[in-house]
Amino acid sequence: MQELRDRPIRQKITFVIMTIAGVVLLLAFAALFCFQAYTLKQHSVHELAVVGQITAHNCAAAVMFKDEDAATQILGGIKTMPQIVSARLELIDQQRLAFFGAARDETEIKAARLKSGFRINGDRILLAQPVMLSGTREGTLYLLADLHAMTSQLLKLYGGVFALGLVASLLVAFVLSSQFLRFITDPILRLAGTARTIADHNDYSVRANKVCGDEVGVLTDAFNQMLAQIQSQDSALRKAEEKYRLIFEDAIE
Structure with a gap:
């Protein structure tokens, strides 16, 4: 499991x-x-x-x-x-x-x-x-x-028919699931890819594209909102660092 x-x-x-x-x-x-x-x-x-x-x-x-x-x-x-x-x-x-x-x-x-x-x-x-x-x-x-x-x-007959039916149904289920799963997994995979890009490049300006209005869409909105907050805090932190750096340099001079 x-x-x-x-x-x-x-x-x-x-x-x-x-x-x-x-x-x-x-x-x-x-x-x-x-x-x-x-x-x-x-x-x-x-x-x-x-x-x-x-x-x-x-x-x-x-x-x-x-x-x-x-x-x-x-x-x-x-x-x-x-x-x-x-x-x-x-x-x-x-x-x-x-x-x-x-x-x-x-x-x-x-x-x-x-x-x-x-x-x-x-x-x-x-x-x-x-x-x-x-x-x-x-x-x-x-x-x-x-x-x-x-x-x-009768049991042998049904066993043989069941075996054939099981193989056929699993094959059909696999093909159909492969076709329709993209509507569920693609938004999640894109969101995961965006998170991986941000983690690799520390670029908080990147945003995930919202492609659906379900729970994944809500998650995408929350993710983008979190990125906006982090970007804002990061920008404020950089400005504060720059301000104190200039004050420190003026004090030395």
Whole structure:
């Protein structure tokens, strides 16, 4: 931070502008990503509900006749959906009729013990869909979806777009700041140059040119007023020195 304080004012202002642009862009992309992730999850919930209703309807006969082969074949039809990682079809007494997926997925399904509806845990969505036959519940279909892969792809996509957007925005911010900063820094640099000239030559007759009416303009007026006072005092001091020198020379003669 101390190193930044010692940098020229143009560089400090440019750094602040580019930092703000980068932070604002990051927050905007973060908000957009969160919204897209939420939308993806809501869409997946709706899609899972539709698949669950259709599959449960198709499984009704297999549940009634306890046909494991037919139930397994029906569940095999939803394996093509990449977000569904596991499915379990059980009878009304919670006996498993058909299943596909990993053992830990089945453990998660059994531990949830949902009667119906959804349970969302991070990127994993569990649906419990009752299997109905003639208005009577004959079993339950469980579908477990994992959105981690889709969320990761979304994150990579937004990460790439953010990187490109960050480079482009910082480049534009740098070019625009370089063009517009002169309206802020040039009056200050001119004032600093005038002060340096006065310090090098001890010439208090030099005045800074006022180019704007803002705070820098007020500072320029105050600076010129201070120079006028110093010049007046310096002139008076020189006259006094000359007067006493003449008096001293007359006294010697």
